Amino acid sequence: MGVEEYKTKIRAIIEQNTTEYQEASLDIHHHPEVSNHEFHSSDVLIHLLQKGGFDVKKDVAGHRTGFDARYKSSKPGPTIAFLAEYDALPGLGHGCGHNLFGPTSSLAGVAIRSLIDDLGGEIRVYGTPGEEGGENGSAKESFVKNGFFNDVDAALCVHPGYKNKLSGSLLANDPVSIEFFGKPAHAAGAPEKGINALDAIILTFNGINALRQQLKEDIRIHGIITHGGDVPNVIPDYASAKFYLRAATRPELDEVKEKVLNIVKGAALATSTTYKFGLYQNKVDHMILTPSFDQLFAKHLEAFKIPYEKDSGKLGGSSDVGNVSQVIPTIQPTLSISDQPIGGHTVAFKEAAASKKGLASIPLGAQLLALTALDLYLDGILLEKIKKQHAEKAAQ
Incomplete structure (x- = not known):
């Protein structure tokens, strides 16, 4: 044929x-x-x-x-x-x-x-x-x-x-989940007994926003808060967020991911929380x-x-x-x-x-x-x- x-x-x-x-x-x-x-x-x-x-x-x-x-x-x-x-x-x-x-x-x-x-x-x-x-x-x-x-x-x-x-x-893309774990307490009656996980999430967002000034223009970081507490009068003992971290190449993205992890560690240290950080689905390569x-x-x-x-x-x-x-x-x-x-x-x-x-x-x-x-x-x-x-x- x-x-x-x-x-x-x-x-x-x-x-x-x-x-x-x-x-x-x-x-x-x-x-x-x-x-x-x-x-x-x-x-x-x-x-x-x-x-x-x-x-x-x-x-x-x-x-x-x-x-x-x-x-x-x-x-x-x-x-x-x-x-x-x-x-x-x-x-x-x-x-x-x-x-x-x-x-x-x-x-x-x-x-x-x-x-x-x-x-x-x-x-x-x-x-x-x-x-x-x-x-x-x-x-x-x-x-x-x-x-x-x-x-x-x-x-x-x-x-x-x-x-x-x-x-x-x-763009290469790492979909990451960030979780913080604290301690609940009455937000008005005994706030000193609580450890606020939501504060750690907010510090993470602020830290990433500060990082943006030092990033290349082809790097993208965008996320949402998936859990921030249940009621206003209880200090949140758990909070979470999901982010997409993107960069032009896998090596560049690996560097960005390390920087975001350091922000998470800093937020945990500042709030006395513990954290989990990692992919929540498969990575995506460029x-x-x-x-x-x-x-x-x-x-x-x-x-x-x-x-x-x-x-x-x-x-x-x-x-x-x-x-x-x-x-x-x-x-x-x-x-x-x-x-x-x-x-x-x-x-x-x-x-x-x-x-x-x-x-x-x-x-x-x-x-x-x-x-x-x-x-x-x-x-x-x-x-x-x-x-x-x-x-x-x-x-x-």
Whole structure:
């Protein structure tokens, strides 16, 4: 089978399955589920992948809503993984469009599955819960730690957005929990007998605010108080907060985390409290960009006459796709789902994720992903070039 025949078959498989995958996307959109609770959403995708010929394992990498879908040819060849997300935001729903993300990667996987016996190698679709964080969140780090990428040559996915863009820079992120423990007492009758845990939390916030003056502009620290006491007339013996600590790279973030820990220690010393400090979900690493891999995707955008933007270098959000990029070449371009400017994590984005243009991004994204993966299966020299460039970027 020649290259054009492969491309024709990819288009045919995607066209045949588009309606079913769009309906699945709307189903996921109408049943939003947060991290570690995406039971319906993961089952919807698993059903589609099994129907498409994949062997699927559920409850993997320590995530009860994660899955590992595989199909391996008897012929040797590369192993490529598509990454699927399907979690929603608490209280908002699919304001990041993951109802599109999961079906797009799954449809791309099914398209490649139809060719893999002829191409050789293996195709996988990893269902990775909780990209938005939350209970047992940022599953891609668990997949990395548990060796799911040890024998994978490259990983790819597309994310819905306002504009078509190549993979962008992402901040490393440590979600930390801070707890202080004191001693209760009547706030009016015997305040001298109490040890105020809330005071320690307030000192921590003030200490972090003082630290900001000495931080680089790409470092972000933002948090909330999750418990500050029960009633005003009892000195709080327990108080807690959660923070996101972000920086451009993992080494920089490790330094920031140490500085925040010192603030916590100081607050505990100043208030005579004790403390606990640490991650409350998986860490998130920064994105290692592999330009030659993104250019491969861009080649197909250009063939479809789709305008796109390159990485602006502006740092903003974080994603656990960065964790995958630490170990293998990884891309996460963005496909437009709106003709009007929309920001992520908004009602407008949620509406766009169920719009006509949003649903149209599924067959388009699946075809772009499948064609990019096809290049990797067909051209071993190109794949090695991409892997070499990634290794060089990772070593910097």
